Amino acid sequence: MANKPKTTDRERDGVTRRGFISTVGAGALGAATVGTSRAEAVPEITAPEAMVQIGLTINGRIHRLLVEPRWTLLFTLRERLGLTGTKVGCERGECGACTVLINGQPRYACMTLAVEAEGSQITTIEGLMDGEALGDVQQAFVNEDAFQCGYCTPGQIMAAEGLLQANPSPSTEEIRKGMSGNLCRCAAYHHIVRAVDSAADGRREGDDR
Amino acid sequence: MFPRFSHARPTDLQAALALLEQASGRIHAGGTDLLGCLHDGVLTADTLVSLSNIAELKGISPSTENGLRIGAMTPIGAVAAHAGIRSTYSALAQAASVVANPPLRSQGTLGGNLCQKTRCWYYRGDFPCLRKGGDHCFAFEGENQHHAIFGGEGCYMVHPSDTAPALAALGATCRISGGGSSRSVPVDQFLMPALVDPQRETVLEPTEILTEILLPPAPPGLRSSYRKIRSRQAWDFALAGVALALQFDGNVVRSARVFLSGAAPMPWRAQGAEAVITGNSLNAQTITKAAAAAVEGAEPLQHNGAKVALFEGLVAESLETMG
Numbered sequence: 001m002a003n004k005p006k007t008t009d010r011e012r013d014g015v016t017r018r019g020f021i022s023t024v025g026a027g028a029l030g031a032a033t034v035g036t037s038r039a040e041a042v043p044e045i046t047a048p049e050a051m052v053q054i055g056l057t058i059n060g061r062i063h064r065l066l067v068e069p070r071w072t073l074l075f076t077l078r079e080r081l082g083l084t085g086t087k088v089g090c091e092r093g094e095c096g097a098c099t100v101l102i103n104g105q106p107r108y109a110c111m112t113l114a115v116e117a118e119g120s121q122i123t124t125i126e127g128l129m130d131g132e133a134l135g136d137v138q139q140a141f142v143n144e145d146a147f148q149c150g151y152c153t154p155g156q157i158m159a160a161e162g163l164l165q166a167n168p169s170p171s172t173e174e175i176r177k178g179m180s181g182n183l184c185r186c187a188a189y190h191h192i193v194r195a196v197d198s199a200a201d202g203r204r205e206g207d208d209r
Numbered sequence: 210m211f212p213r214f215s216h217a218r219p220t221d222l223q224a225a226l227a228l229l230e231q232a233s234g235r236i237h238a239g240g241t242d243l244l245g246c247l248h249d250g251v252l253t254a255d256t257l258v259s260l261s262n263i264a265e266l267k268g269i270s271p272s273t274e275n276g277l278r279i280g281a282m283t284p285i286g287a288v289a290a291h292a293g294i295r296s297t298y299s300a301l302a303q304a305a306s307v308v309a310n311p312p313l314r315s316q317g318t319l320g321g322n323l324c325q326k327t328r329c330w331y332y333r334g335d336f337p338c339l340r341k342g343g344d345h346c347f348a349f350e351g352e353n354q355h356h357a358i359f360g361g362e363g364c365y366m367v368h369p370s371d372t373a374p375a376l377a378a379l380g381a382t383c384r385i386s387g388g389g390s391s392r393s394v395p396v397d398q399f400l401m402p403a404l405v406d407p408q409r410e411t412v413l414e415p416t417e418i419l420t421e422i423l424l425p426p427a428p429p430g431l432r433s434s435y436r437k438i439r440s441r442q443a444w445d446f447a448l449a450g451v452a453l454a455l456q457f458d459g460n461v462v463r464s465a466r467v468f469l470s471g472a473a474p475m476p477w478r479a480q481g482a483e484a485v486i487t488g489n490s491l492n493a494q495t496i497t498k499a500a501a502a503a504v505e506g507a508e509p510l511q512h513n514g515a516k517v518a519l520f521e522g523l524v525a526e527s528l529e530t531m532g
Contacts, residue, residue, distance in 0.1 A: 043224065045232050045256055048213035069216030069257070072244075092245050093313065105286075105315040111244050112316070115216050116237070116261055159312070180443035181310030 054118045058083070059127030067114045074098045074109035077124060085125035085154050096182030099155035100124050106162035106181065125154040128161060137161050137199045146195035148186035156182045160196045169200060211247045218259040222266065222420065225258055226387055229416045234258040236418060238282060238321035241313050246326055251333055251341075266320075266420060269294070277424040281320025285372070286311065288319050298424055300433035300452050304375035307437055310444040320419045323373055323383070323399060324411055327366035327474075328446055329356070339364050339407045353510040355448065358517060360473035364403035365510065367471050369446045373400070374468035374476035375435045378454035381424050387417030396422070397468070400475040430457040436527050437470060438519060447471035449519040451503075451527050460490040467503065469520060479503040482524060491532030500525035
C-alpha cells in the first residue's frame with residue numbers, strides 16, 4: 001500500500017563495535033553448548049545473546065562462523081565476511097538491492113536470517129565473477145548502460161541471473177515480471193530489460209556454438 | 210538490526226510443537242512477513258521456532274481423498290508452478306502467481322500466506338489500534354482508501370492474502386497440529402473475526418502449527434480463476450480481487466463459490482452473486498446481475514467508495530472470461 005505514515009522513532013540498534021566484541025566473547029561459550037544439542041530430538045533454544053556456529057556455503061566455499069540468531073544474511077555477508085557487493089537498501093524486503101541467489105533462486109538477503117541460510121547454496125554478485133573478468137550478465141548490464149547510480153545494480157544482476165537460470169529464453173513480459181522484485185530509483189528499467197534480453201541472447205548463442 | 214531473539218530450527222514437527230509448548234515462541238515460516246514486523250516493531254519475539262528444516266511440511270502430493278495435499282511450508286512459487294495445480298485448481302495457481310514478486314514467492318510459504326498480518330498502515334505504523342490492544346480502528350475515520358467495504362466490525366483492515374480467497378473458493382481445508390492432537394478447519398473459517406478476538410488473525414492457538422492445506426478432489430466441470438487489481442501492475446496487494454470456483458453442467462452453473470479479496474478483514478464470500486449464478490448459464494444478463502449482487506450491501510468508508518465500482522467491474526469481467 002502506498003502513502004504509509006513514516007515510523008518516526010524506529011529503533012535501529014545496530015551492533016556497536018564494543019557490543020560486537022563482547023558478544024563474540026560470550027558466543028564462544030554459547031556455541032559450545034549448541035553443538036552438542038543439535039542431534040537431540042528437541043533442539044535446545046539458545047539464549048538470545050548467545051552466538052551460534054553455522055556453516056554458510058557462499059560462492060562454492062564453506063564459511064564457518066559465529067552469528068547471532070538475529071543477524072540477517074545481508075549483515076553477515078557484508079559485515080562479517082566482507083562481501084560488500086550485496087547492497088543494503090530498505091532492509092525490509094521492499095527494494096531488492098540485497099538480492100542474492102539461494103539454491104539458484106533470487107532471495108532478499110535482508111529478509112533471510114543467516115541461521116536460516118545454513119545448508120543452502122548461496123551465490124552473491126562476487127560469485128558471478130571469473131577472477132577479474134565480469135560475468136556475462138554483468139557485462140550485458142555494462143554494454144546496455146543498464147544503470148545510472150549503480151546502487152541497485154548488484155541486486156538487479158542477481159535477479160536477472162536467477163531469472164535466466166529458471167527461464168533461459170524469457171519474453172519481454174517475462175523479464176519485466178521476473179525483475180519486478182527489484183526497484184531502480186534512477187528508473188533505468190528499459191535498459192535493464194534490454195540487458196537481461198541481451199544476456200539471454202548471449203547464452204543461447206554460446207550454447208549453439 | 211532486529212531486537213535480540215533466540216532461534217531454534219528443529220527437523221521434525223513433534224520437536225517444533227514441543228518447542229512451542231516450552232518457549233511460547235513465534236513461528237518462522239518463510240520469514241518475509243515476520244521479519245518485516247520485527248523490524249518495524251509491530252511484533253516482538255523472544256524465541257523464533259523455525260519450520261524451514263522440517264521436510265514433512267514441504268511438498269505437494271496426492272491426498273488420501275484423491276485431492277491434493279500441500280505442505281504448509283511449500284513456497285508460494287512452487288504452488289504457482291505446479292502442473293497439477295495449474296491444470297486442475299487454476300484459481301490457486303493464478304493467485305499464487307500474483308503474490309508479491311519472484312524473490313518473495315520463493316521464500317514465502319503457502320501457510321505463511323494464510324497467517325500473515327494485515328498491511329493496514331495504522332497497524333504497521335505507530336498507532337495503538339484495536340489489533341494491537343488499543344480500543345479503536347484508526348482507519349474508520351482516517352486514511353482508508355485501501356480498507357474494507359464489507360465485514361468491518363471493529364477493525365476495517367483487508368486481509369492481504371491472495372491464496373486465501375482462492376483456497377476458500379476451492380473448498381480447501383487447513384490441517385492443524387498441536388496440544389497432542391490435530392484438527393481440520395475449512396480455509397474460510399481459518400481466519401478470526403475481529404469481534405471474536407481482534408488480536409488473533411487466525412484460529413491457531415499459540416501452541417498450534419498449520420501443517421498442510423488439503424484441496425478436495427475437483428468435481429467434474431470445475432472451472433476456477435483468481436484475478437486481482439492492484440494500484441500498480443506488479444508487486445502489490447489486491448485493491449480488489451475475486452476468486453471463482455464454478456461447477457458447470459454443460460453451459461449451466463450447478464454450483465458457485467465466489468470470494469473477494471481486498472474487500473473485508475477476511476476473504477469475503479459473495480453469496481448474493483453465487484445465488485444469481487447458480488442454476489443459470491453465464492449470459493450477459495446473469496453476469497450483470499451477479500456483479501451487482503456481489504457489491505450489494507457494501508458499506509464503503511469515506512475514501513474507498515471507488516472499490517464498489519471496481520469490484521462490480523472485476524466480478525463481471527471474471528465471469529465473462531469464465532463463460
